[in-house]
């Protein structure tokens with residue numbers, strides 16, 4: 001620990017020197033992240049609520065009210081009028097909490113999820129001593145329902161469907177999963193990414209609380225919700241189920257907690273409120289349409305240079321097959337200042353076209369991609 005403190009100006013100098021080394025969304029070169037530059041008002045709100053702690057909500061009735069309002073707004077967006085929930089730190093915490101509730105409510109320990117599920121489900125199973133049961137995908141890169149059906153048994157605590165897979169943005173058939181979910185098991189939907197995308201696109205399948213069997217749902221404001229990091233949300237259809245993870249907290253203002261975190265930062269609540277209040281459905285719709293225009297532009301561009309796309313993009317995630325190991329191409333692009341990622345299932349180059357990515361950036365990326373391809 002430093003012996004002497006430093007003047008504010010010098011501290012800021014050091015911080016800014018570190019920050020200058022970081023990539024910034026607004027430069028448009030990050031195409032491998034599911035986050036983006038938060039809305040300006042979301043950033044302002046974040047700083048205004050920097051000291052409130054929803055872990056001790058009795059001190060902060062104003063912030064608690066904001067959380068309740070957001071949960072209510074998310075509930076109507078996702079056809080779950082009356083569902084309850086929490087703002088949490090992100091998709092990982094929401095998924096862990098969902099399985100925690102499922103385990104404690106059902107008393108069972110097996111979790112069935114597709115091979116495309118985010119790795120947070122493995123973390124959850126490890127922490128909760130639950131058994132992960134991974135199900136292969138179809139040729140469309142969604143859960144194979146017949147194979148999933150065969151895994152269902154008396155020990156099944158939860159079946160998980162993904163509405164917007166991390167690697168390709170695909171949507172599992174939640175209705176089919178509902179049809180194989182036993183009455184005493186949970187159906188959890190991971191819409192961490194898709195929850196702020198699917199409601200704003202036409203002709204999309206049902207994926208949310210409109211399906212009566214859906215018990216819990218993850219949706220992340222810090223991804224397509226335009227809020228600051230860290231902001232996730234877990235929605236729970238039956239408020240009684242949340243009590244299954246209740247812990248007494250005798251010396252706090254409300255005497256009990258029903259969240260994984262103790263001290264719960266509230267900046268994310270304020271920032272999520274700010275983004276949702278400022279944008280409304282219409283604002284999100286504009287952002288999603290714009291992302292889809294750029295995504296389809298990128299897909300066409302790929303085809304025009306002779307590359308094959310994995311699937312017609314369902315949302316703003318695009319997989320492109322490479323003629324050689326995608327990790328080599330990724331490394332070549334990295335040298336030219338681009339951050340793209342590589343998917344494993346199938347092996348391909350993966351672009352996430354977030355709101356900070358423009359058509360012009362796609363043109364520049366493909367010019368560099370062609371150079372990299374020519375060199376390997």
Ligand code: 0PR
Pocket residue numbers: 032033034035089090091092093095118120162164165166190191192193220232
């Ligand atoms: N569920 C899905 C479907 C996800 O895609 C992710 C994260 C999670 C859950 C977990 O969410 P948290 O990371 O909020 O806990 N998907 C991205 C990923 O792991 C997250 C990400 C975001 C990665 C920004 C990189 C990055 O720069 O790939």
